Amino acid sequence: MIDEELISRAVADDDDAIEELTEIANSEPERLTPYLGRLLDAGVLWPGTMYRHAGTDVIERVVALVDAGEQPKALGHRLLVLAYSRHELAYEAMRRWIDQPPAGVDALHVGMAEYAQEGGWTINPDGSRRDLCGDVAYEWHLRAAPEPQVNPACPWCSSPLWIAADLDGASPALAHTGWTGRLRFRTCHFCSCYDTVFSEVTPDGGSTWWAGNVRPDYLGATEPEEPPTLRPEVGPARANPFQASAWTDGGSTLGGHPQWIQDAEHPPCPGCGLIMDYVGLIGGADLDEYGEGAYYLHVHAPCGFAAVNYQQS
Structure with a gap:
């Protein structure tokens, strides 16, 4: 289990704590899964790699926030969370947003497919998904x-x-x-x-x-x-x-x-x-x-x- 104090420090925007969580996300990302809802509540979205093992509940919440247009300045970080999760719901939402852009998209520097690439996958021109990276x-x-x-x-x-x-x-x-x-x-x-x-x-x-x-x-x-x-x-x-x-x-x-x-x-x-x-x-x-x-x-x-x-x- 992860020390509750570590999560509390991350919620308080402690850089050292966030760096430690990032290292865990690279070595054992599943350890972070029980705490991602709390991090999401606190607006701790960066780096998005922390959400590599996010569950369906967390992904549904992120998609709903984007659809609702809440805090459009956070859109880029939310898209990275979805991209790194590689969740099927993330793909379905990002494919939909290509044709139905959410609030805040005009301020982004790249499109939905480029955000997906940060997580190691892409949305092809025909709308299909393709993984760019392997699991081994x-x-x-x-x-x-x-x-x-x-x-x-x-x-x-x-x-x-x-x-x-x-x-x-x-x-x-x-x-x-x-x-x-x-x-x-x-x-x-x-x-x-x-x-x-x-x-x-x-x-x-x-x-x-x-x-x-x-x-x-x-x-x-x-x-x-x-x-x-x-x-x-x-x-x-x-x-x-x-x-x-x-x-x-x-x-x-x-x-x-x-x-x-x-x-x-x-x-x-x-x-x-x-x-x-x-x-x-x-x-x-x-x-x-x-x-x-x-x-x-x-x-x-x-x-x-x-x-x-x-x-x-």
Whole structure:
């Protein structure tokens, strides 16, 4: 059980208490379920990850608050609560609000589908729901690559391309993607820090730079850099899908849900425009002693595209 004092401190807007509850939401989100009604009563909505294991009663209350138009300035945080809950009622409500916008929606910076992506799912253009993240996750341990490989040069900066991951598509962590066969992520470790880099992938492990990648104007002249010499190897299963960390050693994770440093950034597939499926996170702290930020890997199996993007504080 959670200490009642901890909940009382969170209700009183104690930052340390809320941070502790956030850590519990990442490790054992079900422990928070009995207390979510009280937090909702007190208007403690941030971070929305605390509501990952919210019950139907809490979700019904949040939907009713949005429908009633109460405190429209709280709409964004309420939508995040619904998104992180991944509850079926949350999906039904957000799909309805796309056509029947609730009070306060004009002040939002993104639409309903983008809010859903914060929770690891999306609303497709036809109104259907699709999970972008899997429910199975594994530790990713960064090890020296088995042997040096000669890789093509990045068309933007001339650095040798980096094989960020080389995966067996049969892994349960990739089940939600529909990918079969070998999945290799070849990208530029430097340029993907500035913009999403796409590659075309095939089930035999083929991975080639997509000719449609557009060099961002703000990426100035650079000298070629050697890519990381480490590659992730799959370790033990994580206790739940929410234990990836973009900040700490050992946070790199195959599958599960990402920890975004900024807002969620699931890229659209350049082939069809649908949002790509999330594959894993490689933390800068695991790549280098002084590393920061994180690389996020994505795939869209129907079109054969992979993508790598990056966030840092």
